[in-house]
Amino acid sequence: METLIGIIILILSIIIHEVSHGYVAEWLGDPTARYAGRLTLNPIPHIDPIGSVLLPIITSISGGFIFGWAKPVPYNPYNLRHGVWGEALVALAGPASNFALMLIFGLAMRFVAVPQAMFDVFAIIVLVNISLAVFNLVPIPPLDGSKILFALLPYRAQQARFFLEKYGFFLVVIFVIFLSPVLGPVVRGLFGLVTGINL
Numbered sequence: 001m002e003t004l005i006g007i008i009i010l011i012l013s014i015i016i017h018e019v020s021h022g023y024v025a026e027w028l029g030d031p032t033a034r035y036a037g038r039l040t041l042n043p044i045p046h047i048d049p050i051g052s053v054l055l056p057i058i059t060s061i062s063g064g065f066i067f068g069w070a071k072p073v074p075y076n077p078y079n080l081r082h083g084v085w086g087e088a089l090v091a092l093a094g095p096a097s098n099f100a101l102m103l104i105f106g107l108a109m110r111f112v113a114v115p116q117a118m119f120d121v122f123a124i125i126v127l128v129n130i131s132l133a134v135f136n137l138v139p140i141p142p143l144d145g146s147k148i149l150f151a152l153l154p155y156r157a158q159q160a161r162f163f164l165e166k167y168g169f170f171l172v173v174i175f176v177i178f179l180s181p182v183l184g185p186v187v188r189g190l191f192g193l194v195t196g197i198n199l
Contacts (some may be wrong), residue, residue: 001103002120002124003060003066005121005124006060006066006124006128007056007057007060007068008130009121009124009125010056010066010067010068011032011043011047011052011056011068012041012043012067012134013098013101013125013128013129013132014046014052014069014070014132015041015043015046015070015178016045016097016101017070017075017094017095017097017098017136018038018042018070018072018090018094019038019039019040019041019073019097020039020044020093020096020097021033021072021073021090021091021093021094022034022039022073022075023039023093024090024092025073025075025079025080025090025095026039027069028079028080028081028082028086028089028090028165029079029080029081029086030075030076030077030079030080031079032053032074032075032076032079033073033074033075033133036054036073036074036130037074038071038074039073040068044193045071045159046070046071046073047070047071048069048070048071051068051069051070051071052068052070052071053068055067066128069111071192072142076088076184077108084147084150084151084172085151087151088147088150088151091093091144091145091146091147091148092144092146092147092148094136094144095132095133095134095136095137096133098129098130098132098133098136099129099133100123101125101126101129102126102127102129102130102133102190103194104182105122105125105126105129105194106122106191106194108122109122109123109126109195109196109197110177110194110196112188112197122191123195123197126191126194126195127187127191130187130191131183131187134182134183134186134187135180138172138175138183140164140168140171140175141164141165141168141169141172142168142169142172143172146164146165146168158190159166
């Protein structure tokens with residue numbers, strides 16, 4: 001039952017993450033996500049058969065942290081105001097939504113008398129959303145952190161962007177296999193900071 005709850009929370013959190021990208025893109029002048037019918041919390045338009053169904057099931061059965069993704073919400077960077085900074089704001093919206101959920105439910109755990117059953121669900125929500133936010137801020141394409149990094153790079157360093165975008169998928173795979181454990185202390189630290197509970 002806990003695994004099923006975790007999968008549901010993961011899917012809903014990813015959808016909120018993706019919809020946040022779309023709303024900020026529209027705020028910055030690009031209506032692509034709305035025209036594509038993606039500014040909705042209805043899961044169906046966002047479900048990716050592999051990332052939203054198969055992978056969460058496999059990772060939950062394997063005993064590791066439940067992992068997955070939804071279909072990216074489309075946007076046209078050429079429609080955005082503020083150029084690369086517009087792209088960075090769209091990218092930042094996803095992790096920001098996860099941090100917001102982390103704060104809402106984490107502070108409720110810390111300061112509100114929540115029944116134990118709900119307390120456990122809140123803990124999963126907080127943990128899932130911290131993990132999504134931290135992972136997506138890794139500056140490797142296609143993760144959100146890369147768009148933020150590209151906005152900060154000087155023009156003469158844009159060659160690095162071409163390299164990262166070309167090999168980004170492989171770099172993400174390498175990161176997940178070999179380096180993702182370094183995110184564990186960050187996730188546990190943020191969880192303890194917000195909830196007052198050490199994992």
